[in-house]
């Protein structure tokens with residue numbers, strides 16, 4: 659299969675990237691991050707989540723962040739909503755695109771959203787109905803698609819079944835998350851082959867964490883399978899509160915560098931993206947996890 663000529667990058671840094679940070683991050687710093695990312699040309703930014711503040715305290719100010727950002731035309735600003743309460747809060751904050759999140763592993767589902775996979779899918783039905791009534795698009799996530807921190811190996815068939823359910827209930831796209839970054843290129847190709855029998859590949863996205871250093875190889879493997887949407891996080895921010903030891907998402911700068919090298923269009927400006935990542939890394943008091951950003955700053 660030939661590589662796509664264009665890839666859509668879904669920037670999850672402000673949400674997936676920051677949700678696990680222990681130190682408080684001000685609303686102003688989050689707003690600045692989102693605005694820096696849209697100025698760099700990202701067309702899809704996951705700004706925050708409307709989840710229980712007891713479960714994920716860092717996302718408690720998501721409504722304020724939505725109120726503070728400059729909403730550029732043509733950019734999608736999204737939020738995670740695990741249930742109807744979350745969707746209602748998102749709607750009240752003026753959010754126009756949300757995501758529901760399920761898992762392919764029972765134990766992760768329990769730890770992450772306190773219910774079984776089947777219960778989570780039932781819980782999403784009223785979210786989908788209300789979103790539909792309000793003309794809000796819903797993206798779906800499946801976590802632990804290549805392995806679970808509690809249950810170990812996960813079958814591609816199980817991922818396909820959960821993905822199919824999300825699509826059937828109205829998710830326009832399903833993002834497959836390698837939550838703990840254990841996947842390797844061959845397993846990724848097999849995964850998309852199996853899931854692709856249930857959900858068309860143009861409705862699938864890849865969401866890779868870089869815990870084992872495999873994320874870029876896995877993105878390349880996904881490209882070979884016809885996948886053209888990837889989630890990534892500026893400066894490689896992140897880690898999952900319910901997956902011990904998981905590092906951040908693959909760094910957006912590194913994905914962009916890979917795609918540029920392949921001649922694939924994204925509409926994103928690399929120097930501005932690097933600046934956005936360096937600014938938030940200064941706020942967090944640490945060096946960017948992006949290899950590309952580090953290499954470029956060593957040259958400066």
Ligand SMILES: CC(C)(COP(=O)([O-])OP(=O)([O-])OC[C@H]1O[C@@H](n2cnc3c(N)ncnc32)[C@H](O)[C@@H]1OP(=O)([O-])[O-])[C@@H](O)C(=O)NCCC(=O)NCCSC(=O)C[C@@](C)(O)CC(=O)[O-]
Pocket residue numbers: 674677707708709710711713714738740741743744745747759770771772799800801802835836837865898
């Ligand atoms: C799903 C729940 C809420 C269930 O949590 P629960 O405790 O079972 O909920 P509940 O319905 O029994 O309600 C208990 C309390 O939570 C409140 N509550 C209930 N819902 C909400 C809400 N939406 N917003 C704010 N508050 C809420 C509710 O009001 C009540 O408050 P109280 O009466 O005790 O004061 C909880 O487990 C939760 O918030 N989990 C969020 C976990 C999370 O955000 N994880 C990270 C995102 S997923 C991810 O990172 C993976 C991904 C997507 O990136 C892909 C990958 O890499 O794998």
